[in-house]
Amino acid sequence: VRPALTLRTKIQLITVVPLVALALATLWTVHRTVMQQANARVRGDLQRASAVLENLLAVRARSLEAAGGVVVRDPRFFSVLTLPGPSVDPQIRATVAGVASDFNSVTHSDLFEVYGHDGTRLAVAGERAARREAVAPLVTRALAGKTVSGVVADEKTHAQVCVTPVRAGGRVVGALLLGADMGRELADQLRDLTKSEVTFLSGARARGTTIAPSTERDALIGSLPLARAAHGRVFEIHAPDHVYMALARTIPGTDPAAEQRYVMERALDVETAWLGEIRRHLALIGAGAMLLALAAGLLIATRITAPMRILVRGAEEMERGNYAYPLDIRTRDEIGYLAERFRDMRRHQQLYIGSLQEVARLRSEFISIASHELRTPITIIRGYQELMEQEVLGPLSPQQRHAITGIGRSLGTLTAIAEDATRLSMIENDQLQLRLEEADLPALLAEAVRTAAAAAGGRSVTIENRCPANLGIAYVDGGRLMQAVTNLLRNGIRFTPDGGRVTLDATRENEVLVITISDTGVGISEARRAQIEHGAIAQVATHHHSSDTLEFNSAGLGMGLSIARGVVGAHGGTLRIESEVERGTTITIRIPLDSATLTRAA
Amino acid sequence: VIWVESVPAGADPHSPGPPPRLAQKDQSFVPRVLPVAVGTAVEFPNLDAIFHNVFSLSPVKRFDLGKYPRGQSRRVTFDRPGLVNVYCEIHSDMEGFILILPNHAFTQPDEAGAFRLPPLPAGRYVIRMWHPDRPEIRREVTVPAGGSVTVDLES
Numbered sequence: 001v002r003p004a005l006t007l008r009t010k011i012q013l014i015t016v017v018p019l020v021a022l023a024l025a026t027l028w029t030v031h032r033t034v035m036q037q038a039n040a041r042v043r044g045d046l047q048r049a050s051a052v053l054e055n056l057l058a059v060r061a062r063s064l065e066a067a068g069g070v071v072v073r074d075p076r077f078f079s080v081l082t083l084p085g086p087s088v089d090p091q092i093r094a095t096v097a098g099v100a101s102d103f104n105s106v107t108h109s110d111l112f113e114v115y116g117h118d119g120t121r122l123a124v125a126g127e128r129a130a131r132r133e134a135v136a137p138l139v140t141r142a143l144a145g146k147t148v149s150g151v152v153a154d155e156k157t158h159a160q161v162c163v164t165p166v167r168a169g170g171r172v173v174g175a176l177l178l179g180a181d182m183g184r185e186l187a188d189q190l191r192d193l194t195k196s197e198v199t200f201l202s203g204a205r206a207r208g209t210t211i212a213p214s215t216e217r218d219a220l221i222g223s224l225p226l227a228r229a230a231h232g233r234v235f236e237i238h239a240p241d242h243v244y245m246a247l248a249r250t251i252p253g254t255d256p257a258a259e260q261r262y263v264m265e266r267a268l269d270v271e272t273a274w275l276g277e278i279r280r281h282l283a284l285i286g287a288g289a290m291l292l293a294l295a296a297g298l299l300i301a302t303r304i305t306a307p308m309r310i311l312v313r314g315a316e317e318m319e320r321g322n323y324a325y326p327l328d329i330r331t332r333d334e335i336g337y338l339a340e341r342f343r344d345m346r347r348h349q350q351l352y353i354g355s356l357q358e359v360a361r362l363r364s365e366f367i368s369i370a371s372h373e374l375r376t377p378i379t380i381i382r383g384y385q386e387l388m389e390q391e392v393l394g395p396l397s398p399q400q401r402h403a404i405t406g407i408g409r410s411l412g413t414l415t416a417i418a419e420d421a422t423r424l425s426m427i428e429n430d431q432l433q434l435r436l437e438e439a440d441l442p443a444l445l446a447e448a449v450r451t452a453a454a455a456a457g458g459r460s461v462t463i464e465n466r467c468p469a470n471l472g473i474a475y476v477d478g479g480r481l482m483q484a485v486t487n488l489l490r491n492g493i494r495f496t497p498d499g500g501r502v503t504l505d506a507t508r509e510n511e512v513l514v515i516t517i518s519d520t521g522v523g524i525s526e527a528r529r530a531q532i533e534h535g536a537i538a539q540v541a542t543h544h545h546s547s548d549t550l551e552f553n554s555a556g557l558g559m560g561l562s563i564a565r566g567v568v569g570a571h572g573g574t575l576r577i578e579s580e581v582e583r584g585t586t587i588t589i590r591i592p593l594d595s596a597t598l599t600r601a602a
Numbered sequence: 603v604i605w606v607e608s609v610p611a612g613a614d615p616h617s618p619g620p621p622p623r624l625a626q627k628d629q630s631f632v633p634r635v636l637p638v639a640v641g642t643a644v645e646f647p648n649l650d651a652i653f654h655n656v657f658s659l660s661p662v663k664r665f666d667l668g669k670y671p672r673g674q675s676r677r678v679t680f681d682r683p684g685l686v687n688v689y690c691e692i693h694s695d696m697e698g699f700i701l702i703l704p705n706h707a708f709t710q711p712d713e714a715g716a717f718r719l720p721p722l723p724a725g726r727y728v729i730r731m732w733h734p735d736r737p738e739i740r741r742e743v744t745v746p747a748g749g750s751v752t753v754d755l756e757s
Contacts, residue, residue, distance in 0.1 A: 075691070076691060076692060076694070079669070079691065079692075080653070080669070080692060083653055083669055085671075090651070091651055091652055091653060091671045091672060092653065094651055094652040095652040095653035095669075095692060098629070098652055098692070098693065099692055102693070102694070
């Protein structure tokens with residue numbers, strides 16, 4: 001049985017798995033730490049960007065206020081608001097517009113609007129005009145004498161504004177509205193400053209944004225509830241293209257209820273692109289380390305297991321009978337010690353097997369000689385017995401005749417034993433020569449049953465022949481095959497108590513002759529069966545030719561099984577024993593009948 | 603403006619007429635340069651559809667006519683010779699010049715640069731030329747009795 005998981009694999013696993021785990025853990029830790037750092041950095045950046053934005057807005061608000069302050073104090077400016085006449089007078093309006101555009105060529109405000117003391121708009125000098133209603137509250141407050149700042153958002157305008165009262169002679173004669181757009185331009189400027197995407201929101205409307213793809217913008221608008229819930233803290237926007245870290249805050253100086261917000265975003269994946277680079281490098285290094293670890297593990301495992309493999313090979317060789325496989329192991333560790341013990345064991349085993357073989361050889365030789373030597377005296381006894389039985393040497397009394405007949409019967413048995421012994425020794429010495437001929441199988445098997453039944457005189461065991469009559473003719477050594485089957489039948493009868501049954505069956509399965517001999521006898525124990533199955537030991541076992549516990553009419557020396565196996569083997573076939581103690585034994589003989597096998601067998 | 607520095611008494615070629623005008627038109631003073639003799643009253647009509655103002659901080663004549671709409675006019679009499687720079691308080695790029703001369707012997711060249719001074723008695727005169735963007739030119743001329751003299755102020 002080969003080991004499922006070799007020692008080398010195990011050692012390799014032990015050496016490599018921790019390394020791989022360590023590498024993965026390191027990668028994971030680095031990734032996590034760097035991700036956290038990157039995340040924290042993005043958060044910090046967003047906070048700073050927000051500070052920059054608010055700072056810039058404050059600066060813009062102050063500069064609007066300062067510009068307004070300067071303009072309204074200029075007599076050229078405030079004096080036109082003191083012109084006599086109603087504010088609807090086109091001449092007054094034209095004059096004011098001229099002055100306004102003149103001043104705005106200096107202030108360059110996006111919104112430059114002049115209001116009369118009654119709140120009517122006299123002039124618009126900026127690039128666009130705010131909606132009246134949007135600025136009316138601011139203008140009203142300015143006309144009351146206060147400089148007011150704020151954010152104006154209507155359909156076209158989204159601007160920071162500052163409304164300054166215009167005073168002449170100690171009374172308010174009008175108001176000047178200066179405004180700076182909070183649109184794309186400012187957003188772009190802020191992006192350049194902060195490296196963050198900037199969006200100005202008026203309610204759920206983006207008024208100026210650096211985010212170009214509309215899907216990303218929609219994602220931002222869609223995240224407004226998140227923005228509200230974040231209360232000025234960093235939150236995440238999952239847009240189709242990127243995941244953003246975002247910061248949404250109310251534009252300073254505006255009423256939170258007016259929902260004037262700015263949102264700053266940074267795409268996390270873009271921010272951490274360098275991390276991906278590091279990760280790729282780390283993965284490469286990790287893969288390299290793993291390969292190195294694998295190689296090192298393989299080397300170590302090979303070095304450790306090399307002597308083990310020599311030992312395994314030595315054991316395998318020993319199983320095949322080769323006791324000389326060199327065990328060149330010089331390590332001084334446990335394996336070296338084991339190799340030393342193994343060498344000792346091998347030496348002992350070799351001696352033991354050698355002695356067993358010697359015993360078997362001696363036994364075989366003895367049987368061969370003895371059976372041969374027995375023939376002459378048996379022949380002589382047989383001659384005298386026949387002479388006496390035929391009363392050539394004088395008439396016999398009934399008692400004498402009975403004795404002579406008994407001697408004759410025993411001589412028959414003795415002759416059979418001697419023949420069996422001779423045959424067995426021939427088989428063991430591989431001297432068995434088959435005489436192949438065309439044999440009628442049904443007749444051959446019937447003869448075997450007859451012979452076995454005749455030998456079982458006095459036993460009440462049923463012998464059943466189930467061989468089909470159409471079994472046909474086969475090219476085999478008919479005499480020996482019949483002998484083998486007879487022996488097996490006799491064994492069956494012998495080990496079956498009276499009242500039992502021995503059955504012979506035969507079939508041809510695809511050019512294979514299958515003969516089964518089954519009995520309802522005492523069976524063979526597993527341990528004994530293993531002994532019988534294996535050649536050399538079986539020879540020893542034949543001496544025990546009977547059940548461990550029961551002996552029924554034990555005629556013969558029980559060499560039948562060995563001889564049958566030898567004959568079947570000589571035909572290129574197999575003999576298999578299945579047995580259950582107290583239930584019976586089934587012996588299956590399979591002899592191939594194809595010409596190739598026969599040729600080889602012959 | 604080209605004028606004669608001094609003219610003998612009684613020889614001042616004064617010809618009475620309507621008072622000279624320095625109008626505000628298209629956000630500029632028209633004419634840009636107005637020569638008048640000492641003691642002349644000048645009209646400042648506003649011909650534009652917006653308010654204008656006319657004022658001067660020149661030492662020769664300080665005045666501020668305030669802002670007034672189209673159709674209205676103001677009048678100022680200049681009683682000292684010299685140059686008066688006129689501005690509009692509302693429109694800083696408006697500028698006008700009133701050159702107050704001691705006599706009426708002055709003229710302005712036509713587009714080709716030709717000019718003709720009024721006839722004067724024979725004698726030696728000093729002719730002066732002033733232009734807001736050019737250096738002043740001063741030339742002595744002797745006018746023969748019963749004849750005319752040609753002066754080339756460019757050379």
